[in-house]
Amino acid sequence: MPRRKVSIIGAGNVGATAAYYIAEKVIADIVMVDVAEGTTKAKALDFLHAGPMRGYDVSIQGTSDFSAIADSDVAVITAGLPRKPGMDRMDLLRVNAEIVKSAAKRIAHYAPNATVIVVSNPLDQMCHVAFRTTGFAVHRVMGMAGILDSTRFRYFVATELGCALTDVHAMVLGGHGDQMVPLPRFTTVAGIPVTRLLDRAVIDRIVDRTRQGGAEIVAHLKTGSAYYAPAASVAEMVEAIVTDRKTLAPCAAFLRGEYGIENLFMGVPVLLGKNGIERIVELDLDEAETAQLRSSADAVKKGVDELNTFFTTR
Numbered sequence: 294m295p296r297r298k299v300s301i302i303g304a305g306n307v308g309a310t311a312a313y314y315i316a317e318k319v320i321a322d323i324v325m326v327d328v329a330e331g332t333t334k335a336k337a338l339d340f341l342h343a344g345p346m347r348g349y350d351v352s353i354q355g356t357s358d359f360s361a362i363a364d365s366d367v368a369v370i371t372a373g374l375p376r377k378p379g380m381d382r383m384d385l386l387r388v389n390a391e392i393v394k395s396a397a398k399r400i401a402h403y404a405p406n407a408t409v410i411v412v413s414n415p416l417d418q419m420c421h422v423a424f425r426t427t428g429f430a431v432h433r434v435m436g437m438a439g440i441l442d443s444t445r446f447r448y449f450v451a452t453e454l455g456c457a458l459t460d461v462h463a464m465v466l467g468g469h470g471d472q473m474v475p476l477p478r479f480t481t482v483a484g485i486p487v488t489r490l491l492d493r494a495v496i497d498r499i500v501d502r503t504r505q506g507g508a509e510i511v512a513h514l515k516t517g518s519a520y521y522a523p524a525a526s527v528a529e530m531v532e533a534i535v536t537d538r539k540t541l542a543p544c545a546a547f548l549r550g551e552y553g554i555e556n557l558f559m560g561v562p563v564l565l566g567k568n569g570i571e572r573i574v575e576l577d578l579d580e581a582e583t584a585q586l587r588s589s590a591d592a593v594k595k596g597v598d599e600l601n602t603f604f605t606t607r
C-alpha cells in the first residue's frame with residue numbers, strides 16, 4: 294500500500310496531540326509545520342524516540358518549512374492564537390483569519406491534491422477562509438467540530454446510563470459553539486433511541502452540558518482549551534479519509550441548499566472517504582430541530598458577514 298501523508302499546520306496542543314494519535318494507530322506519515330521551529334522539531338524527535346516501544350514506524354517531521362507538506366493526502370489546520378488580554382473577539386478573528394489564510398495559500402501551492410480539515414477557531418468562519426483561499430472543491434474542505442461535540446454527548450449519555458461508551462452513537466449538528474444542535478432523536482444506545490432510555494429532564498441536562506463541554510474545560514484550565522478529545526476527533530477524520538473508510542459523522546461542510554441552507558459551513562452528517570466529503574446526509578428533522586438549525590445557521594451567517602467586513606479572502 295502506498296504510504297499516506299498527513300500534514301498538520303500548527304503543532305500546538307491540538308496539532309501535536311493529533312499527531313500522537315495518528316502515529317499510535319499508524320495511520321500515515323506525519324509532517325508538523327509551525328512557526329515555532331525548534332519546539333516543533335523537538336516534538337517530532339521526541340515522538341520518533343518513542344516509536345520502538347510503541348511500535349509505530351511512521352515518519353514524523355517537525356519543521357517551519359511549508360514545502361515539506363508537498364504531496365500530502367490530508368492537511369489539517371490547527372494554527373491559531375488564543376485570545377490574549379486586551380484582544381476582543383474581532384481582533385482574534387482578524388489574527389486567526391490571517392494565519393489560516395496564509396496556511397491555506399501554502400496548502401494550495403504545495404499540496405494541491407490534499408483534503409483540508411480546518412480546526413482553528415472561530416471554526417465556521419475559518420472554514421470559509423480556507424475554502425475561498427485554496428479554491429478547492431467543496432468536498433475537499435471541511436471543519437472539525439461535530440465529531441467532537443458528538444463524542445462529548447456520547448460520553449455523557451454513557452456515564453448517565455452506566456453503559457459501554459462504544460454502544461452510544463450521537464448526532465450533533467449546527468455551528469460550533471453555544472448554537473450547536475444536539476439531536477437526542479438521532480442518538481442511540483445499541484440502536485435504541487436515547488429518548489426511550491432517559492427522561493426528558495436528564496436529556497436536557499446532558500444536552501446543556503454538551504453545549505458547554507468546551508467552556509467547562511476552559512474554566513478548569515484557565516489558560517488554553519481542550520485538546521485530547523479535539524485531537525482524537527481530528528485523527529478520526531484523517532483515518533476515515535486516508536483509509537477510505539466511509540465513516541458517517543457530523544462535520545462542518547459547505548452547504549448549497551441542503552437543509553435549506555445556502556453557502557454556509559454547517560455541521561451536518563457526512564460520509565467521509567478518500568474523496569473527502571462523499572455525501573451529505575439529510576435527516577428528516579422535526580419542527581423544533583429545524584428551528585434550532587436555522588437559528589444556528591443565522592449565527593454562523595452573522596460570523597461570516599463579520600469576517601467579510603474586513604477580510605477579503607482572495
Ligand code: NAD
Pocket residue numbers: 302303304305306307308326327328329371372373374375389392395396411412413414415416437438441469517518519520523
Ligand atoms: P496552541 O496555542 O496550543 O497551538 C497553536 C499553534 O499554532 C502554536 O504552536 C503556534 O506556534 C502555531 N501557529 C501560530 N501561527 C502560525 C502560523 N502562521 N503557521 C503555523 N503555525 C502557527 O492552540 P491549540 O490548543 O492547539 O488550538 C489550536 C486552534 O484550534 C485554536 O484556534 C483553537 O481555538 C482551535 N480548537 C478548535 C476546536 C474545534 O472543535 N474546532 C477544538 C479545540 C481547539
